Amino acid sequence: MQESDLFTSSDAPRPLPVGLAWLEGFALTWEDALLEAITRVTAAAPLRHLMTPGGQRMSVAMTNCGPLGWISDRCGYRYSALDPQRGEPWPALPAPLREVAVAAARAAGFESFEPDACLINAYTPGARMSLHQDRDERDFNAPIVSVSLGLPAVFLFGGDTRRNRPLRLPLTHGDVVVWGGPARLAFHGVAPVADGQHPRLGRQRINLTLRRAR
Ligand code: SIN
Numbered sequence: 642m643q644e645s646d647l648f649t650s651s652d653a654p655r656p657l658p659v660g661l662a663w664l665e666g667f668a669l670t671w672e673d674a675l676l677e678a679i680t681r682v683t684a685a686a687p688l689r690h691l692m693t694p695g696g697q698r699m700s701v702a703m704t705n706c707g708p709l710g711w712i713s714d715r716c717g718y719r720y721s722a723l724d725p726q727r728g729e730p731w732p733a734l735p736a737p738l739r740e741v742a743v744a745a746a747r748a749a750g751f752e753s754f755e756p757d758a759c760l761i762n763a764y765t766p767g768a769r770m771s772l773h774q775d776r777d778e779r780d781f782n783a784p785i786v787s788v789s790l791g792l793p794a795v796f797l798f799g800g801d802t803r804r805n806r807p808l809r810l811p812l813t814h815g816d817v818v819v820w821g822g823p824a825r826l827a828f829h830g831v832a833p834v835a836d837g838q839h840p841r842l843g844r845q846r847i848n849l850t851l852r853r854a855r
């Protein structure tokens with residue numbers, strides 16, 4: 642138990658850990674351009690349910706754009722320049738995705754972030770992502786920039802072990818979360834997405850995570 646847990650009730654607001662920024666509505670300026678870009682990327686490189694190394698089908702459907710894409714299969718997790726399903730490079734990183742990521746990173750205090758990978762996660766109601774660290778990148782000095790669109794979801798943000806009780810951030814359409822520095826390797830995940838209907842995206846949540854993979 643952390644000392645602070647002795648003095649705060651479980652539902653009292655907790656300060657965000659150093660290195661984590663929650664930029665509410667930050668991506669709304671780019672809304673139309675982001676949605677158009679996501680439609681184009683997913684038409685070229687379709688969303689698919691990857692297998693974990695342990696052989697489980699992920700509930701979140703994924704694809705990528707940019708020079709590198711994150712993949713998972715029976716051999717493990719890694720970045721690949723080729724989409725294994727199509728045997729071709731991932732679609733190029735659309736300019737608005739790069740722009741929102743660079744601007745959000747800067748707003749969070751990370752100058753000169755240059756993403757070379759963007760994982761696109763699509764959640765239908767019930768889909769979730771269990772607590773994990775993003776550690777397949779070569780250089781942990783660059784932050785992770787996460788853009789949430791569509792249905793709301795509770796983003797879980799813990800500490801550097803699975804035992805820390807995670808913060809619960811209710812992310813909505815247009816929110817951007819940036820984590821880096823001392824928070825770069827924090828465990829994080831997404832609670833099961835509740836059913837609903839979003840005016841722009843229907844019955845789904847789309848999350849973009851922009852990374853510097855190498
Ligand atoms: C991730 O950790 O890659 C996804 C986070 C999210 O969907 O909000």
Ligand code: FE2
Nearest residue numbers: 773774775829
């Ligand atoms: Fe992650």
